[in-house]
Amino acid sequence: xxxxxxxxxxxxxxxxxxxxxxxxxxxxxxxxxxxxxxxxxxxxxxxxxxxxxxxxxxxxxxxxxxxxxxxxxxxxxxxxxxxxxxxxxxxxxxxxxxxxxxxxxxxxxxxxxxxxxxxxxxxxxxxxxxxxxxxxxxxxxxxxxxxxxxxxxxxxxxxxxxxxxxxxxxxxxxxxxxxxxxxxxxxxxxxxxxxxxxxxxxxxxxxxxxxxxxxxxxxxxxxxxxxxxxxxxxxxxxxxxxxxxxxxxxxxxxxxxxxxxxxxxxxxxxxxxxxxxxxxxxxxxxxxxxxxxxxxxxxxxxxxxxxxxxxxxxxxxxxxxxxxxxxxxxxxxxxxxxxxxxxxxxxxxxxxxxxxxxxxxxxxxxxxxxxxxxxxxxxxxxxxxxxxxxxxxxxxxxxxxxxxxxxxxxxxxxxxxxxxxxxxxxxxxxxxxxxxxxxxxxxxxxxxxxxxxxxxxxxxxxxxxxxxxxxxxxxxxxxxxxxxxxxx
Numbered sequence: 001x002x003x004x005x006x007x008x009x010x011x012x013x014x015x016x017x018x019x020x021x022x023x024x025x026x027x028x029x030x031x032x033x034x035x036x037x038x039x040x041x042x043x044x045x046x047x048x049x050x051x052x053x054x055x056x057x058x059x060x061x062x063x064x065x066x067x068x069x070x071x072x073x074x075x076x077x078x079x080x081x082x083x084x085x086x087x088x089x090x091x092x093x094x095x096x097x098x099x100x101x102x103x104x105x106x107x108x109x110x111x112x113x114x115x116x117x118x119x120x121x122x123x124x125x126x127x128x129x130x131x132x133x134x135x136x137x138x139x140x141x142x143x144x145x146x147x148x149x150x151x152x153x154x155x156x157x158x159x160x161x162x163x164x165x166x167x168x169x170x171x172x173x174x175x176x177x178x179x180x181x182x183x184x185x186x187x188x189x190x191x192x193x194x195x196x197x198x199x200x201x202x203x204x205x206x207x208x209x210x211x212x213x214x215x216x217x218x219x220x221x222x223x224x225x226x227x228x229x230x231x232x233x234x235x236x237x238x239x240x241x242x243x244x245x246x247x248x249x250x251x252x253x254x255x256x257x258x259x260x261x262x263x264x265x266x267x268x269x270x271x272x273x274x275x276x277x278x279x280x281x282x283x284x285x286x287x288x289x290x291x292x293x294x295x296x297x298x299x300x301x302x303x304x305x306x307x308x309x310x311x312x313x314x315x316x317x318x319x320x321x322x323x324x325x326x327x328x329x330x331x332x333x334x335x336x337x338x339x340x341x342x343x344x345x346x347x348x349x350x351x352x353x354x355x356x357x358x359x360x361x362x363x364x365x366x367x368x369x370x371x372x373x374x375x376x377x378x379x380x381x382x383x384x385x386x387x388x389x390x391x392x393x394x395x396x397x398x399x400x401x402x403x404x405x406x407x408x409x410x411x412x413x414x415x416x417x418x419x420x421x422x423x424x425x426x427x428x429x430x431x432x433x434x435x436x437x438x439x440x441x442x443x444x445x446x447x448x449x450x451x452x453x454x455x456x457x458x459x460x461x462x463x464x465x466x467x468x469x470x471x472x473x474x475x476x477x478x479x480x481x482x483x484x485x486x487x488x
Contacts, residue, residue: 376446
């Protein structure tokens with residue numbers, strides 16, 4: 001029965017409109033997955049040869065804290081809520097525990113686990129062939145396999161808890177912080193890796209295999225409890241209504257600013273996205289500002305300060321207009337409603353990006369970076385990068401439920417949006433790196449400042465252009481919003 005439900009979920013995903021619309025993007029994602037698997041294969045073979053020659057079969061485990069934390073946050077950012085179509089099975093003679101088991105079992109066969117197998121599996125085989133102890137190497141490979149399976153269940157647990165309350169985001173941050181703390185304190189030195197190698201090569205580390213069924217049972221109990229609560233009550237969640245009367249002076253744009261703030265305080269999905277973006281900006285800003293990890297004062301360290309703005313903006317604007325898809329029909333009833341909404345979103349996120357700017361300006365000056373660079377990063381983000389992110393609004397056709405539930409319909413995020421996010425993360429790094437290689441840091445700061453200031457001052461022009469293009473595609477977008485809207 002479990003495998004039959006997994007098959008139904010697979011057919012549901014294949015037949016969804018979002019899946020069928022993004023064939024080219026899914027091909028590109030498949031190519032990226034194959035390239036990642038190839039790189040991991042090369043690393044695994046090289047690591048296995050080094051382990052075999054030095055007779056250190058546990059060598060790979062010394063790097064597992066970094067690998068697991070990277071895998072955890074990549075999956076957590078890409079994985080949607082553990083939505084289960086329980087209402088479709090509620091009237092059938094199928095136990096709800098069986099449906100939950102199907103979800104949890106299918107998580108073990110994730111593409112991420114297959115890609116990571118290209119690291120530890122070649123490592124194990126090559127290490128044995130090059131002279132490492134067979135028994136110890138097999139135990140090391142088994143430990144890696146168990147750690148990735150344990151990571152899979154922990155991701156399901158954290159995603160479920162974070163969807164209930166954004167404060168549960170502190171749980172994975174605390175765990176990963178403890179794993180990476182030695183690297184932040186002592187740096188990426190040989191002794192640090194040797195200490196972790198001794199820890200992970202302990203025989204009791206294989207007890208991680210026993211932790212997998214424990215976390216599985218916890219996930220099963222938690223999901224079953226939450227599903228029962230949501231099926232028993234259809235009440236809409238909401239907070240205290242606030243008036244925000246101080247925004248009345250800004251006219252219609254002020255009304256949409258009120259809508260942004262009320263959505264943050266009243267709707268769970270919007271609130272989680274907002275606090276996640278703010279949390280990522282603040283935690284990342286504090287991390288790079290008050291730890292010795294990026295304190296070199298060189299051009300290479302300057303790039304990471306720029307990403308404090310980029311990460312938060314990507315979370316806040318990566319799915320722009322998705323929440324508005326629930327009531328987009330009403331916004332289309334009056335001329336230029338969408339334009340005022342876009343202006344309100346722009347001003348709202350410009351204010352939010354002041355948070356990392358205030359946190360990082362002193363640390364940047366303390367390590368010797370020019371002041372103009374700190375100012376330039378802010379204006380380049382709210383100018384040029386916001387110009388890029390607002391282009392997503394033209395092609396957005398997916399509605400995100402305002403109060404997403406476990407029993408709701410599974411959300412299939414567009415692969416094109418995922419590729420756009422990846423490009424938004426990689427391209428600025430390449431551009432800023434090229435400028436730093438060609439010019440002095442102060443010159444780079446003035447270039448970024450001028451470009452950012454031009455796009456900031458011209459924001460009414462390009463927002464108007466985004467609005468007009470949205471109106472040109474309004475019927476196609478409206479169909480997409482209606483088709484992906486939450487039903488019951």
